[in-house]
Amino acid sequence: MKIIKSDYFNYKNNKLFCEDVSVQQLAEKYGTPLYIYSHNFFKDRYHEFTNAFSSIDHQIFYAVKSNFNLSVIKTFIDEGSGADVNSEGELYRALKAGAKKDKLILTGVGKTAEEIRKGLNLDLLMIKAESEEEIHLINKIAEEMGVISRVAIRVNPDVDAQTHPYISTGLAENKFGVDRETALRLYSKQKELKNITYTGIDMHIGSQITNVEPFLEAVKKLSKVFFDVKKIGVELKHFDLGGGIGASYNDEMVFSVKEYANELIPELKKLNCKILFEPGRFLTANGGILVTKVLYNKVNTGKNFIVVDSAINDILRPSFYKAYHHIQPVELTSNKDITADIVGPICETGDFFARSREISQSESGSYLALLSAGSYGMVMSSNYNARRRPAEILVDGNNYKVIRSRETFEHLIYDEIID
Ligand code: LLP
Numbered sequence: 001m002k003i004i005k006s007d008y009f010n011y012k013n014n015k016l017f018c019e020d021v022s023v024q025q026l027a028e029k030y031g032t033p034l035y036i037y038s039h040n041f042f043k044d045r046y047h048e049f050t051n052a053f054s055s056i057d058h059q060i061f062y063a064v065k066s067n068f069n070l071s072v073i074k075t076f077i078d079e080g081s082g083a084d085v086n087s088e089g090e091l092y093r094a095l096k097a098g099a100k101k102d103k104l105i106l107t108g109v110g111k112t113a114e115e116i117r118k119g120l121n122l123d124l125l126m127i128k129a130e131s132e133e134e135i136h137l138i139n140k141i142a143e144e145m146g147v148i149s150r151v152a153i154r155v156n157p158d159v160d161a162q163t164h165p166y167i168s169t170g171l172a173e174n175k176f177g178v179d180r181e182t183a184l185r186l187y188s189k190q191k192e193l194k195n196i197t198y199t200g201i202d203m204h205i206g207s208q209i210t211n212v213e214p215f216l217e218a219v220k221k222l223s224k225v226f227f228d229v230k231k232i233g234v235e236l237k238h239f240d241l242g243g244g245i246g247a248s249y250n251d252e253m254v255f256s257v258k259e260y261a262n263e264l265i266p267e268l269k270k271l272n273c274k275i276l277f278e279p280g281r282f283l284t285a286n287g288g289i290l291v292t293k294v295l296y297n298k299v300n301t302g303k304n305f306i307v308v309d310s311a312i313n314d315i316l317r318p319s320f321y322k323a324y325h326h327i328q329p330v331e332l333t334s335n336k337d338i339t340a341d342i343v344g345p346i347c348e349t350g351d352f353f354a355r356s357r358e359i360s361q362s363e364s365g366s367y368l369a370l371l372s373a374g375s376y377g378m379v380m381s382s383n384y385n386a387r388r389r390p391a392e393i394l395v396d397g398n399n400y401k402v403i404r405s406r407e408t409f410e411h412l413i414y415d416e417i418i419d
Contacts, residue, residue, distance in 0.1 A: 027293070063243045105124070107154075138195075176204070203219075215244070244281075292308040312350065325370045
């Protein structure tokens with residue numbers, strides 16, 4: 001079977017380490033399922049991104065939705081990142097993690113009046129509006145509060161990001177943003193909207209995008225809107241490219257952020273304004289693993305199954321998007337390879353992590369690592385089957401800390417009432 005290694009998750013004497021900490025020892029001490037993250041991966045990725053754009057005025061706003069653990073958000077904030085939040089809950093988390101209001105962006109296709117009010121109260125950097133009705137609501141609430149709201153319009157550039165349809169967001173048929181003509185019309189209303197000042201233009205065309213072309217196409221389309229807006233007398237200060245850069249899930253080649261920067265910088269320089277980015281997956285995916293224990297091996301009519309103690313409630317991606325996550329043993333053995341379905345304990349056939357996967361025979365009690373679990377893993381977890389959510393650990397060199405403890409049974413019934 002293929003074994004994937006990196007500078008952050010590597011084998012020493014056939015045992016998997018996260019940086020300098022043994023994964024097996026963490027699993028034995030804290031139990032499984034267990035999320036383990038590499039602090040240095042997060043930091044290095046952040047600097048790789050920001051360094052690639054050092055020749056232009058820019059700011060990264062970490063997309064909190066990809067991994068909203070407070071310590072993870074704080075890691076990026078400490079390196080200089082802002083935060084892109086998609087709900088008042090994410091706003092709450094970002095503030096708790098230390099985000100500064102002038103480095104916060106409020107996103108979302110369906111913000112409530114309450115969320116808009118919270119954003120205005122905080123005077124955060126900007127609210128990204130996604131419809132005409134929302135713009136009028138922001139203007140009305142700002143008027144009631146006696147403030148001026150900084151607003152960017154999310155424009156749907158109608159490009160095909162060539163990714164999973166559930167996470168493609170920049171096609172005309174998708175629910176996100178407004179089309180280019182509508183955007184221009186809305187920007188031209190600046191004078192009537194007394195409590196809004198347009199400060200930016202925004203796009204986010206999808207996630208897990210594996211080539212630069214759609215980004216370039218979208219930037220070119222939005223640049224045209226940017227200059228048309230300038231012609232009608234509205235000077236925008238920000239151009240926001242959103243997130244979307246794909247991560248490698250099976251050691252495959254994905255474009256580097258340097259290539260992304262090299263392709264985009266010539267276009268972005270023409271704009272002569274500050275460039276904003278909202279990466280999530282690029283910063284977190286390969287900085288995390290989910291460790292699970294093998295419970296049983298079984299053969300059903302000639303087909304192998306490895307039943308593990310983690311399930312789709314812990315990580316939904318394989319089942320929900322048919323996403324590939326590489327799975328490999330925490331301790332390498334000389335066992336022969338088999339082809340097996342790797343499945344969880346939940347009472348659904350959809351509870352699988354891999355189907356017909358080549359993996360070395362893994363005895364009951366041994367540990368497996370599901371890779372690239374740093375993004376959209378824990379954040380999409382649930383309590384289905386009344387399963388307690390896993391613990392999360394952040395490793396830094398040979399130190400580590402538990403950044404979220406495993407849920408207790410009390411957590412499961414915490415807000416319920418029984419007569
Ligand atoms: N900005 C906005 C407005 C977004 O909606 C998203 C992600 C991002 C930034 C960050 O995108 P990234 O750099 O992570 O691609 N649950 C799915 C991914 C959903 C992405 C939603 N929006 C998955 O597991 O693949």
